[in-house]
Amino acid sequence: ELVFKLTGNSKEDYVFGISEKIREEFRPYFVFHEYIEFIENNTCEKALERELEAVPSNIKREYLVARKKFFEELIERLSHHQNDYTKEDLDSFKKSLGRLEELLKK
Numbered sequence: 001e002l003v004f005k006l007t008g009n010s011k012e013d014y015v016f017g018i019s020e021k022i023r024e025e026f027r028p029y030f031v032f033h034e035y036i037e038f039i040e041n042n043t044c045e046k047a048l049e050r051e052l053e054a055v056p057s058n059i060k061r062e063y064l065v066a067r068k069k070f071f072e073e074l075i076e077r078l079s080h081h082q083n084d085y086t087k088e089d090l091d092s093f094k095k096s097l098g099r100l101e102e103l104l105k106k
């Protein structure tokens with residue numbers, strides 16, 4: 001499962017992409033996270049909180065499970081490509097995963 005952004009020379013030059021493996025109804029929220037994090041220059045944790053506020057309650061639990069899986073896979077993948085991300089990036093992803101785990105315990 002993959003979400004990505006491509007950017008140009010200005011903040012107005014960007015495009016987001018998302019894997020078809022991600023459930024269609026979840027896709028807008030995954031991309032919303034990327035927009036908040038990268039275009040609005042927020043942390044992953046802040047983007048996650050805003051993203052989760054936007055997710056409708058009738059799909060929230062399943063969404064939390066999907067996002068948890070996404071961050072688990074992301075962290076695992078990064079552990080094999082440490083030169084592509086900073087320690088701060090990895091720490092931020094781990095904090096987001098921790099938040100999702102916390103919410104799923106409720």
